[in-house]
Amino acid sequence: MYLDSPQNPRVREWSKLKTKRGREQTGDFIVEGIRLTEELLQSSLTITHILWDLGTDEPPDSLLTAASARRIPVIEVSPTAFASIADTVTPQGVLAIAKIPAHALPTQNPSLHALLLDGLQDPGNVGTLLRSADAFGLHEVFTGTGTADPYSPKVVRASMGGLFRLHVRTGASVEMIELWKQNNPTGQVVLAAASGSQECYLADLTKPTLLLVGSEAFGVSSDAAALADVRVRIPMLGEAESLNAAVAGSVLMYEVTRQRFTQI
Numbered sequence: 001m002y003l004d005s006p007q008n009p010r011v012r013e014w015s016k017l018k019t020k021r022g023r024e025q026t027g028d029f030i031v032e033g034i035r036l037t038e039e040l041l042q043s044s045l046t047i048t049h050i051l052w053d054l055g056t057d058e059p060p061d062s063l064l065t066a067a068s069a070r071r072i073p074v075i076e077v078s079p080t081a082f083a084s085i086a087d088t089v090t091p092q093g094v095l096a097i098a099k100i101p102a103h104a105l106p107t108q109n110p111s112l113h114a115l116l117l118d119g120l121q122d123p124g125n126v127g128t129l130l131r132s133a134d135a136f137g138l139h140e141v142f143t144g145t146g147t148a149d150p151y152s153p154k155v156v157r158a159s160m161g162g163l164f165r166l167h168v169r170t171g172a173s174v175e176m177i178e179l180w181k182q183n184n185p186t187g188q189v190v191l192a193a194a195s196g197s198q199e200c201y202l203a204d205l206t207k208p209t210l211l212l213v214g215s216e217a218f219g220v221s222s223d224a225a226a227l228a229d230v231r232v233r234i235p236m237l238g239e240a241e242s243l244n245a246a247v248a249g250s251v252l253m254y255e256v257t258r259q260r261f262t263q264i
Helices: 009-018 020-026 034-041 061-069 079-085 123-136 153-159 173-183 245-263
Strands: 028-032 047-053 074-077 094-099 113-118 140-143 167-170 188-192 209-214 230-233
Touching (some): 009 020, 047 061, 123 140
Parallel strands (some): 113 140
16 A cells, blocks of 8 residues: 555544544554564554655565564555654654553552652653663553653653553552552552652662652652652762652662562
């Protein structure tokens, strides 16, 4: 199949996926670039189409073989039509359309270690934290109140494929914290704050733990913070007043992993 015009109904529908409203209406999201599309093909997510800009080099054989094995159609698209769908200024010539997975909060065998992002609006920070959660084995992530859409193109790119391997759930922060605590009655909700009562390495993070991370400017909302059981701080020797939210969250996730390895 070849799609030439940006006014083609399919092209127009796919171009709407750059907006949250378009993603909510269709249940689809965009994955741009060769590397991310290959990562997506290795995941369990449902992929409906792969688009190739005919003005660029043909996709790698490995990508085409993987798409064929999963019976995913590869559609040839004109440069102008492709540009109307892509979110980047200089697209790589390959993108995929995938289904947003429907993840419900588990009531059985819940994740013992999870991450909740509250009021984190910067897509780069959200994507970086998803990437770190994947790296450090926190496979359950909640994107709470006021947090950037995890399936927006910028977040997807910043996650570097980590999004495809996580269970990401979106909702109201307080509701998700309360549900997590119900499913983990012996667990703890840990909030990182400059005013924390103890250093993060002194807190016992081997027990079931939900980490709360907020924006650098405003922190976690007062309603979410009120549900925290423990407040920790990250020790710093320099003169910086604070850490970027993605850095702070990644440090805490590393500390969780370090303690779990030490326990083995």
